[in-house]
Amino acid sequence: MPYIKSQTFKPLNYWLRGGVAALTLNLFLGNPFAYAQQEVTLKDAVLLTLNQHAELQSFVHAQNVNQGLIQQAGVSSPLSLRVEVEDAFGTGSYSGLSAMQATVGVSWLLENDVINSRVGVANEQSAWVSLQKEIKALDVAAETANIFVVLLSQKEQLTLAKLAQLQAKKVLEVISKQVDLGKANIIDQLRAKADLSTKALEVEDLIHEIEASKAQLAAQWQGNMNFTVSGTLQRIPTETQLDLANEQLINHPRIKLYATEQRIAEAEIALAKVTAKPSWQVFTGVKRNEAEDDFALTASISIPLGSENRNQGEIIALQAKGSQKQAESEALSQRISTQILLLTHKLKHNRHVIEGLSTETIPALEQANEKAKQAYQIGRYRYSEWNDIQQDLLDAQAELIQAFTNIQLFNIELERLTGRSIMK
Structure with missing residues (x-):
């Protein structure tokens, strides 16, 4: 009786003949995938998600808000028009307008330092929003990649x-x-029928699971299910790539976010220091003397008096906030480093599982299956024992698929944690 040979059960080599899907979370990959296309790779799915995901659309408006705030921060206080009249409408020699002195001029604040500080704060806040978008993009791209890998695994x-x-x-x-030849008990036939029925139900269940996963994947870009996925679970990061993962942590947008928050605090400290002392006010104008029929230029400067330490409490609070962000950044780096270490160990373990299953377990079970089949046909082996071997072989094949799936899922999480592609 034919049985499933090892080359048949290398599904990661033979079952999926489509293009290799690079498991990378690159966020800037050119033009989006067209909806008319029927075959979707992982790259296509991630691109569609980054261009169409509902949660990412709000950042477009947030960035527009920040551009407006930057523009507004650079606007100076308006000029003031000042008109003064003296020696008019009095009595005696000051009656009427004959002795009137009129001054017309403009005044403005010397606030360049304040404007520059406000613009600095607004720019850092804009950078913070951009990093928030990048973090969200990493998360939704990783979510899409996870669904895609699960769908590939379900196809396998x-x-x-x-x-x-x-x-x-x-x-x-x-x-x-x-049984017809009288060489086997009808009980074996009935058990084989039940086993076939169970296998048919498993096929039906997986078909429904695939449809559900496709719906979940399409929801990532608010699309329809008129597509098929193409890819492989076979691509595995090397030992060297895994060992270098921790070095890429410094580029993660979550780490950069804390650095940006520290710069925001520094910019706000600079603004608080500048605004601690009110701006000087300058006035210049023209004075008209009616009695002498003469004009003259006039100028003045107003220097506010007050303590330069009036924002000291705010400055102390902002300095403490910067120190807090530094501590949080160091804690996050340590936490992510630990997660990366655990993931690399899990990845390496699954590499060993794949190697052991492919080179030892599955070949041995295939040979046992062949021997059991031959022994059963000559009446020297029971069906239940043969069926157990067949089930062990199927379990090993399923475990192989799961090991490859685990590697892809762990790798996606590793890329999300480092913010960089591990497999290049």
Whole structure:
């Protein structure tokens, strides 16, 4: 009786013939994928998500808000027009307008330092929003990649389930012939029928799971389900790539976010220091003397008096805030470094699982399956024992698929934590 050979059960080599999907969370990859396309790779799915995901659209408006705030921060206080009249409408020699002195001029504040500080704060706040968008983009891209990998895994499992169903059907045919010849008990035939029914249900369940995953994936870019996914679970990061993962942590937008928040605090401190002392006010104008029929230029400066320490409490609070962000940044780096270490160990473990299953476990079970089939056909082995071996073989194949799936999921999380692609 035919059975499933090792080359058949290397689904990661043979089942998916589409293009290799690079498991990378690059956020700037050219033009978005067109909806008319029927075959979706991981790159296509991530691009669609980054261009269409509802939560990312709000950042477009947030960036417009910040551009407006930057522009507004650079606006100076308006000029003041001042008109003064003296020696008019009095009595005696000051009656009427004959002795009137009129001054017309403008005044303005010397506030360049204040404006520059306000613009500095607004620019840092704009950079903070950009980093928030980058962090969100990493998260939604990772979520899309996870769904995509699960969908690929389900396709692999479906192929395995169909092959198992075919195997069960052929086993039933062999047992039915043995029963007809009086060489096997009808109980074996009934158990084989039940096993075939179970395998058919597993195929049906996986078909429904795939449809649900497709719907979840399409929801990432608010699209429809008129597509098929193309890719492979076979790409695995090397030991060297995993060892270098921690070095890329410094580029993670979450780490940069804390640095930006510290710069915001520094910019706000500079603004508080500048505004601690009110701006000087300058006045210049023209004075008209009616009695002497003469004009003259006039100028003045107003210097506010007051303590330069009036914003000292705010400055102390902002300095403490900067120190707090520094401490939080160091804590985050330590926490992510620990997560990266755990993920790299899990990735390496699954590499060893794949190697062990592919080179030892599955080949040994395939040989055992062949021997059990031959022994059953000559009446020297029970169906239940043969069925156990077949189930062990299927379990090992399923475990192989899961190990490859785990590697891709762990790698996606590793890329999300480092903010960089591990596999280049």
